[in-house]
Amino acid sequence: MNLLSRIKSMFRPALTCADANAFIAEYIDDALDQKTRKSFKKHVEMCPNCSVFLEQYNSTIDLCRNDGKVAAPPELVETTLEFLRSRGVGEA
Numbered sequence: 055m056n057l058l059s060r061i062k063s064m065f066r067p068a069l070t071c072a073d074a075n076a077f078i079a080e081y082i083d084d085a086l087d088q089k090t091r092k093s094f095k096k097h098v099e100m101c102p103n104c105s106v107f108l109e110q111y112n113s114t115i116d117l118c119r120n121d122g123k124v125a126a127p128p129e130l131v132e133t134t135l136e137f138l139r140s141r142g143v144g145e146a
């Protein structure tokens with residue numbers, strides 16, 4: 055993405071970080087409609103925080119799916135859980 059469109063996106067935020075965090079589980083489950091999915095991807099592309107978060111979220115899910123087969127680095131799981139807690143995600 056070039057600088058101009060990056061600046062434009064900043065003035066017309068399609069999605070906030072809170073929105074992106076709320077959509078992340080559905081994005082991974084492929085449960086978002088096309089428009090939301092597009093906005094989500096766009097946000098993650100221009101937002102370093104969310105891009106790292108998505109990466110960590112994916113890694114954590116992979117580790118969970120590999121339950122027992124691959125040792126999950128405790129720091130990574132803890133960091134991700136901490137992040138989720140700080141965002142108020144996962145609180146029932």
Ligand SMILES: [Zn+2]
Pocket residue numbers: 070071072074097101102103104105
């Ligand atoms: Zn963000």
